[in-house]
Amino acid sequence: MAQAEQVTRVRQSGRIWRRVKLLAESPVGMVGAALVLFWIIVAILAPWLAPYDPNVNDPSTVPDHIDPMMDPTPNSVYLLGTDNQGRDLLSRIIWGSRIVLIVAPTATLSAYVVGCLLGLLAGYYRGWVDTLISRFSDIVLSFPAIVLYILIITRLGPSALNVVIAVIFIASPQIVRIVRGITMEQRELDYVTAAKMRGESSLYIMLVEILPNTRGPLIVDACLRMGYTTIQIGVLGFLGLGLPPPNADWGSMIKDAYAMMSSAPHMSLFPAIAISSLVVGFSLLADGLREISLRD
Amino acid sequence: MTPSRTDQEIRQHPKSDRPILELQNVCISYVTRAGRIDVVPNLSFSLAKGEALGLVGESGCGKSTVAYAIMKYLGGAGRVSEGKILFDGRDMATMTANELRDIRGRKLAMVYQDPMSSLNPTMRIGAQLEEVPILHMGASRAEARERAIKMLTEVNLPDPQTIVERYPHQLSGGQQQRVVIAMALMAEPDLLVMDEPTTGLDVTVEAAVLDLVAQLRRKHDTAIIFISHNLGTVLRVCDRVGVMYFGELAEEGPIRDVFANPRHPYTRGLLDSIPTMGADKRSRRLNPIVGQVPSALLRPDGCGFASRCSFMDPTRCLSGEIPTISMSGEAQHHVKCLRIAELPEHRRFQVVSDDQPEAVAAENNAEILTIDHLHKIYRQSTSPFGGEYRDVRALTDVELGAQRGRTLAVVGESGCGKSSLAKILTGIELSTKGKVRLMEWDIGSVPVASRSQAQKKSIQMVFQNPESTLNPSHTVGYVIRRALQRLKGLRAGEARKQAQDLLRQVNLPAEFASRRPRQLSGGQKQRVAIARALAGDPTVVIADEPVSALDVSVQAAIINLLIDLQDQRDTTLVFISHDLAVVRFLADSVAVMYLGRVVEYGTVDQVYSPPFHPYTEALLSAAPVAEVGKERTRIILEGTLPSTTEQITGCAFASRCPRKIGAICDTQPPPEQITPQGHRVLCHIPLSDLTKLNYQAAE
Numbered sequence: 001m002a003q004a005e006q007v008t009r010v011r012q013s014g015r016i017w018r019r020v021k022l023l024a025e026s027p028v029g030m031v032g033a034a035l036v037l038f039w040i041i042v043a044i045l046a047p048w049l050a051p052y053d054p055n056v057n058d059p060s061t062v063p064d065h066i067d068p069m070m071d072p073t074p075n076s077v078y079l080l081g082t083d084n085q086g087r088d089l090l091s092r093i094i095w096g097s098r099i100v101l102i103v104a105p106t107a108t109l110s111a112y113v114v115g116c117l118l119g120l121l122a123g124y125y126r127g128w129v130d131t132l133i134s135r136f137s138d139i140v141l142s143f144p145a146i147v148l149y150i151l152i153i154t155r156l157g158p159s160a161l162n163v164v165i166a167v168i169f170i171a172s173p174q175i176v177r178i179v180r181g182i183t184m185e186q187r188e189l190d191y192v193t194a195a196k197m198r199g200e201s202s203l204y205i206m207l208v209e210i211l212p213n214t215r216g217p218l219i220v221d222a223c224l225r226m227g228y229t230t231i232q233i234g235v236l237g238f239l240g241l242g243l244p245p246p247n248a249d250w251g252s253m254i255k256d257a258y259a260m261m262s263s264a265p266h267m268s269l270f271p272a273i274a275i276s277s278l279v280v281g282f283s284l285l286a287d288g289l290r291e292i293s294l295r296d
Numbered sequence: 297m298t299p300s301r302t303d304q305e306i307r308q309h310p311k312s313d314r315p316i317l318e319l320q321n322v323c324i325s326y327v328t329r330a331g332r333i334d335v336v337p338n339l340s341f342s343l344a345k346g347e348a349l350g351l352v353g354e355s356g357c358g359k360s361t362v363a364y365a366i367m368k369y370l371g372g373a374g375r376v377s378e379g380k381i382l383f384d385g386r387d388m389a390t391m392t393a394n395e396l397r398d399i400r401g402r403k404l405a406m407v408y409q410d411p412m413s414s415l416n417p418t419m420r421i422g423a424q425l426e427e428v429p430i431l432h433m434g435a436s437r438a439e440a441r442e443r444a445i446k447m448l449t450e451v452n453l454p455d456p457q458t459i460v461e462r463y464p465h466q467l468s469g470g471q472q473q474r475v476v477i478a479m480a481l482m483a484e485p486d487l488l489v490m491d492e493p494t495t496g497l498d499v500t501v502e503a504a505v506l507d508l509v510a511q512l513r514r515k516h517d518t519a520i521i522f523i524s525h526n527l528g529t530v531l532r533v534c535d536r537v538g539v540m541y542f543g544e545l546a547e548e549g550p551i552r553d554v555f556a557n558p559r560h561p562y563t564r565g566l567l568d569s570i571p572t573m574g575a576d577k578r579s580r581r582l583n584p585i586v587g588q589v590p591s592a593l594l595r596p597d598g599c600g601f602a603s604r605c606s607f608m609d610p611t612r613c614l615s616g617e618i619p620t621i622s623m624s625g626e627a628q629h630h631v632k633c634l635r636i637a638e639l640p641e642h643r644r645f646q647v648v649s650d651d652q653p654e655a656v657a658a659e660n661n662a663e664i665l666t667i668d669h670l671h672k673i674y675r676q677s678t679s680p681f682g683g684e685y686r687d688v689r690a691l692t693d694v695e696l697g698a699q700r701g702r703t704l705a706v707v708g709e710s711g712c713g714k715s716s717l718a719k720i721l722t723g724i725e726l727s728t729k730g731k732v733r734l735m736e737w738d739i740g741s742v743p744v745a746s747r748s749q750a751q752k753k754s755i756q757m758v759f760q761n762p763e764s765t766l767n768p769s770h771t772v773g774y775v776i777r778r779a780l781q782r783l784k785g786l787r788a789g790e791a792r793k794q795a796q797d798l799l800r801q802v803n804l805p806a807e808f809a810s811r812r813p814r815q816l817s818g819g820q821k822q823r824v825a826i827a828r829a830l831a832g833d834p835t836v837v838i839a840d841e842p843v844s845a846l847d848v849s850v851q852a853a854i855i856n857l858l859i860d861l862q863d864q865r866d867t868t869l870v871f872i873s874h875d876l877a878v879v880r881f882l883a884d885s886v887a888v889m890y891l892g893r894v895v896e897y898g899t900v901d902q903v904y905s906p907p908f909h910p911y912t913e914a915l916l917s918a919a920p921v922a923e924v925g926k927e928r929t930r931i932i933l934e935g936t937l938p939s940t941t942e943q944i945t946g947c948a949f950a951s952r953c954p955r956k957i958g959a960i961c962d963t964q965p966p967p968e969q970i971t972p973q974g975h976r977v978l979c980h981i982p983l984s985d986l987t988k989l990n991y992q993a994a995e
Contacts, residue, residue: 190759191767194828196744197722198782199752212769 022292029288035281039274043097050091051079055246057086072264081266084256089267092248093274099249100278103160104229107167108222115172116214119179120206124187134180137173145170149232153241160243163236167229178221182214220290227282234275250275314385315342316486316519317366322379324358324365324543332377333592335361336543340379345486348513348520350530350551352566353540354847356589359523362540363489366521367406368396384486401432405480409492411472414479415464421448421475422460428482447478450515451508470501474508481512487519494529498709499874500933503918506532507932525847527566528920531555536628539563542589542600545620549629556924557642559623559631561605564642569852570922571881576900577859582881584853588817599634607635661699664868665721665836670694670730670740672716672892676941688940690716692892692948694730698836698885701866705883705900707873707915711937713892714872718840721870722757723747734836753783753832760841762821766813772799772824773809776831783832798827801864802857819850823857830861838870843878855882876919880904888912891940891948898975906990907983910955913990929993947980955989957981 023029042049052059058068060077068082075081080089122133140148148170156162186192187210195205236242237251238258245252250271257267324336336358343349351359364370366381368388381388383399391399408414416424425444429435435443441460448456451474464472473493480488490509494502510533513520524530530537530551537551539562547560558564565585587604596602598614605613612634621636623629633639672691678684691713698704706714719725721732723744732740737751744752759765766775776798780791796806802823813821822842829837839858843851855878862869873879879886879900886903888896888911896909903912914931933952938944947953950961957980966980977983 189764190761191765193722193724193759194757194765194825196724197752197755197757198779198832199744199747199749200782209767209770213767215769 023288026288026291028284029291032281032284032288035277036285039097039101039278042094043101046094046098050094052088052091054087054091054095054248059088074266080270083267089270092253093270096248096250099243099247100230100233103163103233104226107164108226108229110164111168111171112175112222114168115175116179119176120183123180123183124206133176137176140173149236153236158241158244163233171225178217179214183210186210186213216293220286220293223282223286223289227279230279316345316384318342318382320380322381323377324361325377326373328373335592339545341538343519346517346519348522348534350534350537351523351540352527352530352537354589354849357540358543359540360491363491363523366489401428402483403486405485406489407476407480407493409495411476414476415472417464421462425479425482432483447482451478470497473497473505484516485518489521491523499918500709500914503930504932509533526920527922531922532920544600544632547631552924553626553629555922559636560633561607562601566848569849571877572923576881581856582852585849607639609635661701663697664700664735665698666733667694667696668731671728672720673728686941690892694894696887698868698870700868702884703869703871703882705871705873705879705886706889707876707879707886708889709874712889714889715840718838718872721755721838754835756829756832756834756837758825758829758837758839758842760844762818762845765825766821768813772811776827779828779831798831802827818846819854822854836868840872876916893948895978902975907977907986908990909977909979910953911949955981
């Protein structure tokens with residue numbers, strides 16, 4: 001009898017809550033979720049968490065503190081030390097999380113909007129629409145991603161918007177492939193025929209009937225892709241193609257500091273830890289989500 | 297349970313001293329996050345050498361689980377947690393991996409439902425068959441090849457010398473299944489476990505495979521465990537039957553005793569829910585078993601079947617152990633039911649009189665759907681660069697009509713064109729030539745997107761596969777409301793109200809509106825699909841095999857529902873099916889299709905009584921019947937189905953026709969012979985001669 005109650009209770013609770021509970025059963029997914037959540041909270045609370053202005057040289061007003069230009073290593077005033085210009089590393093990393101957590105999801109989501117639409121069109125209409133979209137995707141995919149990033153950013157100039165545009169251009173072909181495949185499979189199913197028989201428009205069939213059924217594989221992929229984009233933003237920053245200074249971009253912070261790796265390793269080490277912890281967080285979360293989707 | 301049972305059974309089979317397989321109080325469980333679930337709580341039976349035992353029951357009753365437990369293929373989560381499985385007297389749990397492999401190859405073999413899952417698509421048939429003797433018997437390659445060819449000959453495959461050189465995908469489904477059976481028999485196993493081996497096959501192919509199994513069994517003295525949901529096929533192959541419900545043997549005994557005199561209410565329910573060949577909708581309704589198999593998580597106290605049993609006695613059936621009782625006077629017939637002595641005698645339905653159906657059939661309704669010389673030719677590109685085509689003739693000169701409020705059934709095997717016909721009626725495909733008239737419209741060449749609102753509304757469809765008929769992302773309520781809004785132009789509030797009415801009409805509770813397809817059973821999904829099709833009050837509903845994927849108990853309920861809804865709404869039903877018993881029961885007129893042509897057309901009574909078209913005769917003889925004493929002599933169709941790309945000059949059926957009269961069949965198209973009553977047969981043999989031949993064959 002106790003089991004019966006449990007079963008009904010599980011059924012009654014909401015779908016989202018049920019998924020959260022399932023995720024809680026996957027330790028890997030929980031670690032990932034915790035890491036991502038940590039950075040989201042840091043980004044939201046940046047103005048209150050950051051001890052100093054991230055763009056001011058030697059911001060501390062503590063009397064008689066060690067001059068960062070003499071000794072930039074971590075001390076009681078600057079907990080993670082200071083960078084080559086005497087700015088507080090902790091504050092810069094905290095503010096930097098805002099940049100990455102705004103640019104990466106915006107870019108990934110935009111790539112998803114474009115990728116899903118093109119994928120649906122290609123998979124649903126087939127024929128020349130498919131040929132056009134698929135061949136164009138193939139061309140983009142045949143270039144090494146990093147080369148394309150460098151080409152686009154050097155052409156358009158470094159800015160948050162241009163990073164988003166570059167990610168749309170480079171990531172959406174892969175999303176097109178996934179969505180196209182699922183659409184081709186789903187459009188043959190009877191529920192699509194039933195929709196046609198009651199006279200639904202192609203747009204309705206694509207967006208309301210087919211698109212929701214692509215979400216299983218797409219949610220996992222989106223999470224992984226968020227990690228890739230974070231890395232790409234870091235790489236662009238490192239190559240000097242990130243956000244223009246004085247923005248506290250994690251990648252740019254490593255670039256500014258890597259020449260001093262031997263004398264002041266902390267300057268590049270802490271931003272690097274920040275990037276990798278967020279990327280690992282996204283990957284582990286994706287693993288957890290995949291585990292759930294397999295069980296469902 | 298009944299420890300004395302096994303001893304008793306051994307005595308019944310004097311030819312062997314030891315059963316080949318013995319299950320002693322076996323409990324099979326799956327370990328999940330929710331804890332241990334006993335899917336099969338306590339099962340005992342034994343199988344003598346050379347004996348064939350059928351296991352029947354609805355899906356989810358543990359039939360396949362038992363088969364996998366015997367093969368020791370339960371997978372990671374499943375295990376035999378209590379009891380013993382003795383194979384040839386040895387406990388399988390104590391065998392080492394090496395011993396098991398040895399036994400599986402040489403003494404124990406399994407045949408699955410899908411032949412492609414047992415065949416390696418990258419290996420030639422010969423190489424796959426040779427593996428068995430080479431690995432298990434130390435045979436040389438030449439000896440192995442010789443054995444392989446001999447075995448392929450035994451399973452009646454034409455030209456085994458070329459078959460061994462082929463790859464699996466180059467064979468038809470029936471041929472593949474024969475190869476799998478040949479492979480299973482290569483080592484002459486003592487026990488063959490067959491899990492729904494003919495479920496995916498056409499009736500005529502199924503009949504041939506079943507005959508083959510019965511014949512090989514006699515020859516090699518192989519014991520067989522034959523799992524099927526189709527009671528008719530089990531009757532053809534087995535000596536004994538075990539009716540499984542909820543992981544337990546509800547009834548077990550010699551198959552003829554069990555089918556002729558079923559004792560357990562569940563067995564009776566299963567037998568009552570299938571249409572008998574003599575019955576039709578005018579004389580009775582089918583009796584489905586209410587409810588569904590409960591989840592193994594919630595095994596109740598007392599009898600597992602109590603919640604669905606119409607003979608349930610609340611004072612005794614709901615608690616305590618239910619004993620397995622041996623029937624007095626019937627050796628080996630065991631029933632797990634408390635009340636068998638108190639139950640009324642069971643009678644399979646018989647036709648009371650046949651003048652009533654005649655009276656109804658004579659009354660003519662207006663013809664609402666007319667199919668006039670319809671042709672459908674698909675162009676298939678034969679070259680990857682385009683430019684070269686060949687024609688696939690899906691439909692050739694089809695002429696049919698359906699009356700208002702009546703059911704037109706279209707029967708035939710896969711590839712006969714019945715689905716192409718449905719696609720043209722629904723406007724998913726267009727006709728190449730000919731007309732389809734629905735009321736005052738010609739819709740044969742109007743794609744669904746260009747059909748008017750009234751035309752869309754008038755013709756709707758129920759699909760075969762309950763798993764793909766509903767969008768998994770949408771709730772039941774949304775699906776029905778959307779159909780109401782689109783087809784009837786209702787506002788949201790009104791649609792909500794009418795959706796509730798529709799759910800009630802298909803016998804689903806109103807709270808199902810908020811459920812999603814994965815929370816529904818197959819039968820419930822089909823009910824929702826029917827509600828969706830009825831949303832626009834259609835004049836014609838096309839039902840493409842709507843019950844073929846369902847359990848018999850559920851099938852009966854859906855058929856009843858279709859009949860009731862048709863009575864209430866005066867809907868015309870175009871019922872596409874391969875199941876002749878269901879068609880006999882449900883239809884008013886029947887069209888038998890072969891290779892895109894209608895070979896016989898008439899009212900049910902005309903089509904189901906002589907003169908038959910030779911193909912109809914073969915189909916009827918092949919249909920498995922679950923009635924003792926009603927089995928017919930089977931006509932096995934030899935030869936191969938001509939390809940639909942060939943231009944056929946003579947009769948399409950000539951290459952397989954057992955009644956072929958000579959060269960005329962190959963060279964001249966058969967004439968359409970029509971009786972004054974409208975019965976149409978496409979054959980060179982005169983109708984009077986056909987009738988004579990049919991009666992001779994029946995004797």
